[in-house]
Amino acid sequence: MFDLLKEIAAYDIITIFRHQSADADALGSQYGMKTFLKECYPEKLVFALGEDVGSAAKLFPPIDHASDEQIEKSCAIILDTANTERIDDQRYSTAKKVIKIDHHIVVENFADVSYVDTNAAATCEILAMLFKRAEYQVSPACAKYLYLGILADSISFTTTSTTQNTLLAAAYLVGCGLDVNKINQERTGISVEDFKYATRIRERVKVEDKVAYSIMDADDYESLGLNYNLAKEKVYALSDVIDFEIYCLFTEDLTYGSKGLYNGSLRSKNVPINEIANVYNGGGHAHACGVKKLDINQIKNLIDDLLKLSNSHYLK
Numbered sequence: 001m002f003d004l005l006k007e008i009a010a011y012d013i014i015t016i017f018r019h020q021s022a023d024a025d026a027l028g029s030q031y032g033m034k035t036f037l038k039e040c041y042p043e044k045l046v047f048a049l050g051e052d053v054g055s056a057a058k059l060f061p062p063i064d065h066a067s068d069e070q071i072e073k074s075c076a077i078i079l080d081t082a083n084t085e086r087i088d089d090q091r092y093s094t095a096k097k098v099i100k101i102d103h104h105i106v107v108e109n110f111a112d113v114s115y116v117d118t119n120a121a122a123t124c125e126i127l128a129m130l131f132k133r134a135e136y137q138v139s140p141a142c143a144k145y146l147y148l149g150i151l152a153d154s155i156s157f158t159t160t161s162t163t164q165n166t167l168l169a170a171a172y173l174v175g176c177g178l179d180v181n182k183i184n185q186e187r188t189g190i191s192v193e194d195f196k197y198a199t200r201i202r203e204r205v206k207v208e209d210k211v212a213y214s215i216m217d218a219d220d221y222e223s224l225g226l227n228y229n230l231a232k233e234k235v236y237a238l239s240d241v242i243d244f245e246i247y248c249l250f251t252e253d254l255t256y257g258s259k260g261l262y263n264g265s266l267r268s269k270n271v272p273i274n275e276i277a278n279v280y281n282g283g284g285h286a287h288a289c290g291v292k293k294l295d296i297n298q299i300k301n302l303i304d305d306l307l308k309l310s311n312s313h314y315l316k
Contacts, residue, residue: 004099004115005134008037011075013045015066015095019081020088021229024056028149029079029101029123031060035142036131045070050088054229059148059186071095080123082107082283101126103153104285105274121161124149128169140177147173147183153288155239160270160287193224198237200224201249205238210245210310212238213303215262215296218252228253235265245269246306250299262299264291266306271313276305 008014016033018026034048047066066074068091076095081087082104092098100111103120120126124146131138138146150170154162157170174180190198197220204214214237221231231251238247246269250262264282266273272286280302282291291302 004101004113005130007097007113008075008077008099009041011044011073011097013047013066013070013074015047015049015071015074015076015092016079017049017076017081017087017089017092018079019086020050020052021232022050022053022056022088023233024059024152025122025124025149026080027053027056027060028145028147028152029127032124032127032138032142032145032149033077033079035145036127036136036138039139039142040136045074047074049091052088052229054233056148056152056233060145068094075099077101078111080104084108084110105283107283119161119163119165121159121163121166122150122153124153125166125169128173129165132169132172138173138176140179143173143176143178144183147178147180148187151183151187155236155288161285193226194230194234197221197224197226197231198234201234201237207244208303208307210243211248211303211306212241212244212246213248213250213299214238215250215299216252218254218259221251228255232263232265235267239267245271245310246273248303248306250294253293256293260295261293262295264294264299264302266290271310273306273309276302276309279305 014037016030018030030048034046037046047064071091072094074095075097076092078100080102098111100114102116103123105118106116117126128146154166200220201214205212235249248264248266250264253263266277266289268287274284274286274289277283277289277291280291281293282289284290
């Protein structure tokens, strides 16, 4: 793993990519890596690329812009992305070298060099442990970006993917001058509109045994001034209920060109659900994954499958 830093450092131009609909782990690993490289090699050109961002973007710097020629001369680092279709900016493929660092299950081999740790709670955890083992003291800014990503993907250290290394990575980042209290205030503060929308999601919730889900139309979030990217991330509104083993938020996405098609965020406390997500145009982690482009009937079928899975799990 340490050799990756040497390979990256051999290039004068470094381009950093992540997945579409970027969450805090995608952005945190991207800007954490960029900040680290610029601090170590101020003479190098380092670009954080991609256009498709969600509400987490408010916690990170603006995106960069690189020319086709710059990307062609660069070492491209792909973070937090399991397959090429999800990479936000397909120009990565023209780079001289492609390096992949990720914590998702391997879906596609597309890089010259890959480091994948599926036991890590977040890609930010992988980077933090890399810098820790290399005995770097990263800046508070770099530490902040990585810590935000770890918090997001571990849901504040509450998921089953949280391990000793997750906490060691967080402790290392705090030791680099992180202001934990300030970060938590920045991260958890929500607008009145967000609060109202989370309430609306709870009001619409349907519960079948241990499975809870809400289906939200575009009118539901647009009427509160939210866009799709902001609305789809509110699955947390259904968390923390003891009786909900599996909880899901389905959000209508009008970019498909017609009404009635939804993307879903699925979460589970104990039951692995990623294999079912794979059947419904999705995938992800064992207990946190997504599905795409489903109509109402497909959502009903998905809920039925999740119910069967949950029941079989607790009958064992």
